[in-house]
Amino acid sequence: MIKKALILMSLTTCFLMANQLDGKKFKEKLSKPLPQWMQDQIREDLAPYKERGVNKEALDRTFEEITTMPGGYNSQLIRYEIKNNRMSITSKHKYKGDARVEHLIDFIHTMAKYVKMPDVDIIASLWDCFDNPTFLEHCYCPVFTICKQKQNHTAVLWPETVYIGFKTGVLKAVYEASEKSPWKKKKDKVYWRGNSTNGFYAPHNWDKKMRPRLVMFSMEHPELIDAKLTGTYWTDKHVAKWIEGNDFIADWIYPPGQVEFKYHIAIDGNSFPSSFYWQLISNCVIMKSRSSHLEWFYRGLKDGVHYVSFDPDCHDLLGVIRGLQRDQDYAQKIAKAATKFAKETLMMEDIACYFYHLFTEYSKLQQF
Numbered sequence: 001m002i003k004k005a006l007i008l009m010s011l012t013t014c015f016l017m018a019n020q021l022d023g024k025k026f027k028e029k030l031s032k033p034l035p036q037w038m039q040d041q042i043r044e045d046l047a048p049y050k051e052r053g054v055n056k057e058a059l060d061r062t063f064e065e066i067t068t069m070p071g072g073y074n075s076q077l078i079r080y081e082i083k084n085n086r087m088s089i090t091s092k093h094k095y096k097g098d099a100r101v102e103h104l105i106d107f108i109h110t111m112a113k114y115v116k117m118p119d120v121d122i123i124a125s126l127w128d129c130f131d132n133p134t135f136l137e138h139c140y141c142p143v144f145t146i147c148k149q150k151q152n153h154t155a156v157l158w159p160e161t162v163y164i165g166f167k168t169g170v171l172k173a174v175y176e177a178s179e180k181s182p183w184k185k186k187k188d189k190v191y192w193r194g195n196s197t198n199g200f201y202a203p204h205n206w207d208k209k210m211r212p213r214l215v216m217f218s219m220e221h222p223e224l225i226d227a228k229l230t231g232t233y234w235t236d237k238h239v240a241k242w243i244e245g246n247d248f249i250a251d252w253i254y255p256p257g258q259v260e261f262k263y264h265i266a267i268d269g270n271s272f273p274s275s276f277y278w279q280l281i282s283n284c285v286i287m288k289s290r291s292s293h294l295e296w297f298y299r300g301l302k303d304g305v306h307y308v309s310f311d312p313d314c315h316d317l318l319g320v321i322r323g324l325q326r327d328q329d330y331a332q333k334i335a336k337a338a339t340k341f342a343k344e345t346l347m348m349e350d351i352a353c354y355f356y357h358l359f360t361e362y363s364k365l366q367q368f
Contacts, residue, residue, distance in 0.1 A: 025349040029350065046142065062138060066139075077143070078124050079091065079123055080121075089105070120363050120366065129145060139155075144157075147295055148293070159296050168347060174256050178283035183283070183328075186262040187261050188262055189226060190263040195230055195269070206243075217318075228250035271293050277342070280338045285307070285331050290312065297345055305334065
């Protein structure tokens, strides 16, 4: 365990040092038209506010009403302001030193070295998604979030920046590993590892959750899939003991080491599957559970082109796996399309471009 932690710390340090925003690439990408799907995502997210605009009163009222209602703390709202190329924050709670806040500010300030950022006043949620009906009822302006459900037309999606240097390093490391592991050399098997997220694992409901069901499916078909939990996070102690004693747990393999398998699973945790971003660049086929959760880049992806979907209860997963194994040309085509998309969309410079255009369009709505 200590050795594993030291390796992770070493990798994190290397990735953070080696993966800073490339100003030249950023400005080059910014000089070109934004991909159409990105334009459409920004336009759709901001459309509800096009007629009424955004004013200070709406921002103040939204922030005050949500943060002071029962359970309002769970919204984890932060007020960000960019003015004269500097970002500052306001919050009713203490988030000083929070990586989700600090890394966004650092990223925006890095962008500001190369471009003049629009002056904007923004409310954002730090949580994994912003979908609580009571919160949405009290939104009189956009609330920015890294994830929302399809039916949510109140919140505005933006990229996640926490540990963005590390994540970009993971992307590059996975891509380099995939180059050394061509399709024909990969194991013809499905692989997945993940924590026991998606709410509290109580005695009466834990085996109804998506991730344990995937592990149980793996136990029924060990020749096709190797799926295990990596821990028992937020789990009843009796349930945790049973899970640990019944072969539900296995060690986690670092993402570059997972590319030796042809097929991977992306399945929701608390909201979106956190491994999805790097799986896309692995030159492997991703089987993604159908979900109403959205991240900022999902509009650019198509089921059957960049990934293959399956039902969260796994009732159709066996057919999906066998279909891909039978048609290797189709499977490889999907893997290549996903890798191409990730290389052109998920790098730090692409994320910076998306932020810049999103803030620019949002600033046009501000009536102050």
